[in-house]
Amino acid sequence: MGKAIVKLPAYVTRLKLASGQHAYYWKLPSWATVKDPKTGKRAPAVRHGFPCPVESCALGTSHDAAVAKAEGLNETLREWRLGAERRTLKPGSIAWLFNWYRGLERFTDLKPKTQRDYRRLMEIVANFPTRAGGKLGNRLASDMDGETADTLYLKLREKGEREAAYAMQVCRLVWKWALRHKRTTGVKDNPFAGMGIKSTPAGENRPTTREEYDRYRIAARDLGYQNMAAAAALCFEACQRVSQVFGLWPDEAAIEEGRAPPAGLQWSVYKPGVALALVQRKTGNPVWLDLTIDVEGETVQLYPDLEAELQDLRQRAARDQFGQPTGPMIVDERSGQPFEQRWMSSVHRKICNKAGLPKAMTFTGFRHGGITEIGDAGEYDVRPISGHKTLAQTRTYNKATAEKGRRIALKRREHIDQLGEREGGKASRPGSRDKEDDR
Known part of the structure; x- marks a missing residue:
């Protein structure tokens, strides 16, 4: 062929x-x-x-x-x-204003996908029908007021909450910059400011439950995606961001220069049976995650599921690299390179379908679910694990420490056992046997 x-x-x-x-x-x-x-x-x-x-x-x-x-x-x-x-275009009209904004460097510097999304949302707003039978885009941008903006938002919500929220956010941004250049645009205020619209529409990232997390990892392994099972564990157990795990943050300089795409978590941060030691890329905060702890002379595993997934992945990486694994932990098994976001999303949906999990279950939901589980266990300061920078503006008074991280892990294990989500109260890996059974 x-x-x-x-x-x-x-x-x-x-x-x-x-x-x-x-x-x-x-x-x-x-x-x-x-x-x-x-x-x-x-x-x-x-x-x-x-x-x-x-x-x-x-x-x-x-x-x-x-x-x-x-x-x-x-x-x-x-x-x-x-x-x-x-x-x-009628000078000063809403359609003209959108076109003016698209000519700014602030717009042209955006990622191509973001530009396409902005264009589409601007077209929706500009083509929105008015009571007089015309299009909203023909109205003067300076005549747009808060009441009209609220009405537009309510009408767009009928077609979808998420898209309506994004459209209002784009309009707010355009009018913000139009206000800074009012001598050119004629805009004197921003009718889209103060609408109380959240940056992330409600329900976009629902917390994943531990039962769903277990089913997901079983399905991922059955389909041959140990990398995705390990990634889910890093997000759920270690509460790490998806971008940190997969290396999905933008790196325009690397793309322009033809260098390799950015990598996610490296094998160097993982000390088997000891800890995960890393620095959060987004906040710059260090995270030290103890994997075991000594209790009265016995070693207790704090994250047995996470260790099990990482050990399996590490063994595969060692075989592929003929020795000690190096480089990023989570890679596309087809190429050995970090995942492309589109392909990662496709694989994630395939695993969810295999496990019979809901369409609303995003990969970010694993991190949300892990943080929610910690809160249910009675600990609300998740920064020692997640690497968050602040806790309701009280960082000065409530410092994150390694000891607090260990206490969080112990409380979380107790909470899991109390829920009875592990057979016999043991934190064994779903679909596998306990070590004692192998002896």
Whole structure:
């Protein structure tokens, strides 16, 4: 069979590097530039009174990231080429304001996916029908008031709470910057400020229960995704952020320079049978998570499920690397590289379907569920484990310590045993035998 042909977006080329990886490059078409008769160099062409807003650039080595960025560049290039929107927009109107914002560096510096989401939400607002039979986008942005904003929000909520909330957040951001440039925009206040809309709509990240967490790991192992079972354990047991575990934080510099994608938690932070010692990337706070503790001369495991998953994963990594595992813990088994977010989400949904778990169960829900379990155990300061920076603005008076982290772990084990969620009160791994049974 011949090799499958991968269709790339327009103006994208793929080159093979000396390392064996493929790098992607977006090249501005020649019709979007003109030759300067004085210098002989090519400069951006001008259409409809505006110079071409994009230029050739490297897209990095990640296929998915390269495609997403190229699609955003092509959309911007198309808008500039057609210029129809600029010719028909009424100066000072809401549609004009959205277009003005999309020309700001604050917008063009956003990730391509974020740009697409913003464009879509702006279109929803601009095309919203008014009582007079027109479109909201034709109204003057300066005439928008709080009452109209509230009515718009209520109407959009009928189609979906989450999308309505995001649309209002985008409008609030646009009007915020319009207010800073009021001599250009004519906007004198922000009608979308003070609406009391949460950044994260209610119900987006429901806490995962321990029973769901157990079922998820069993299904993940059955499907051959030990990496996902271990990742779930790191988020639920160790209360770590998904971005920290998978390395899903943005690294535009790495993408631009064609370097490897950012990695998540490294094997170097894991001391088997001793502790997890890491630094939270988001807050910079150190986290020391004891895995065992001595009680009257006996070693007690504080996180047996977490250790079991990590040990299985570590053995596999050691076999693949022919020795002591190094690099990131959680990698895509197909490539040995950190997960692409889209593929990670696909695998997560596949595991949930296998386990019969609800669609509303996000990976972030594991961290939420772990923190909720700690609260149910009677400990509300989760910072020694999660790495949070503050606790209701009382960090000065309530310092996080390693001793507090051990106390949290012990209380949590007691709470789990009291719930009877482990057969015989033992914290054995679901689907596996106790060590004593193996003897």
